[in-house]
Amino acid sequence: MPTAILSALPEEQHGLREQLEEAMHVRHAGRDFHTGRWHGKPVVLALSRIGKVAAATTATALIERFGVRRIVFTGVAGGLHPDVRVGDTVIGTAFLQHDMDASPLFPRHEVPLYGRSRFAADEELVDLLAMAAGAVSTGVFDAATRARFSLGGMRIHKGLLVSGDRFVSAAHEALTLQRDLPEALAVDMEGAAVAQVCHDYAIPFAAVRNISDRADDTAHVDFPAYLSQVAGKQARALIGALLPLLD
Numbered sequence: 001m002p003t004a005i006l007s008a009l010p011e012e013q014h015g016l017r018e019q020l021e022e023a024m025h026v027r028h029a030g031r032d033f034h035t036g037r038w039h040g041k042p043v044v045l046a047l048s049r050i051g052k053v054a055a056a057t058t059a060t061a062l063i064e065r066f067g068v069r070r071i072v073f074t075g076v077a078g079g080l081h082p083d084v085r086v087g088d089t090v091i092g093t094a095f096l097q098h099d100m101d102a103s104p105l106f107p108r109h110e111v112p113l114y115g116r117s118r119f120a121a122d123e124e125l126v127d128l129l130a131m132a133a134g135a136v137s138t139g140v141f142d143a144a145t146r147a148r149f150s151l152g153g154m155r156i157h158k159g160l161l162v163s164g165d166r167f168v169s170a171a172h173e174a175l176t177l178q179r180d181l182p183e184a185l186a187v188d189m190e191g192a193a194v195a196q197v198c199h200d201y202a203i204p205f206a207a208v209r210n211i212s213d214r215a216d217d218t219a220h221v222d223f224p225a226y227l228s229q230v231a232g233k234q235a236r237a238l239i240g241a242l243l244p245l246l247d
């Protein structure tokens with residue numbers, strides 16, 4: 001049974017597809033899936049596209065059509081917690097939809113009829129991602145790239161990742177999220193949706209996100225360049241280090 005590696009955008013997947021041996025392309029549900037082997041391990045690469053619904057559809061297709069045994073999401077996120085800087089890696093241990101609000105019928109952030117607002121990552125996958133991230137956190141980027149994108153210590157964090165159907169690109173919005181969800185390390189647009197699907201199917205899930213911006217007024221400025229020059233390379237190094245650790 002293959003491992004699914006899910007990315008949101010083509011730039012984030014770019015470095016991954018080059019690694020596939022015995023590569024095959026399958027078009028399904030309006031999406032492109034790339035199957036093959038990497039480090040001898042069967043994998044399926046897919047683009048979630050952007051937003052929670054698109055990501056949930058992709059995750060469902062990976063499980064139903066490709067029978068994947070686990071899903072790993074790799075991509076970028078906007079840093080929320082004051083300790084999380086551009087270039088850092090965040091490994092999600094729990095996932096929450098910051099824009100879920102069925103109050104007063106249900107508490108804010110609770111997913112109706114699930115009795116919970118958070119979906120946990122698979123603990124073993126989190127540990128393996130942390131090992132993989134530790135192995136690659138230095139040395140992937142040259143000095144010029146580090147300077148251009150102000151990549152700092154490229155630290156690794158583990159904790160709460162929040163998702164919503166909004167690219168957060170205003171400081172006041174980021175501050176509101178920090179105030180409402182002080183534990184949240186970073187924000188993306190897909191992770192919590194995939195976590196919910198994996199919960200429904202009892203499939204192990206984990207997500208690792210490279211911090212591309214601080215979800216503030218400058219979040220969009222270097223975003224495309226960051227994707228093409230940093231995120232794809234980081235994802236390739238990290239997943240390349242993860243796969244040999246998987247059974």
Ligand code: ADE
Nearest residue numbers: 076077078167168188215
């Ligand atoms: N992914 C990367 N940066 C993001 C941001 N600022 N908001 C939502 N998703 C993101």
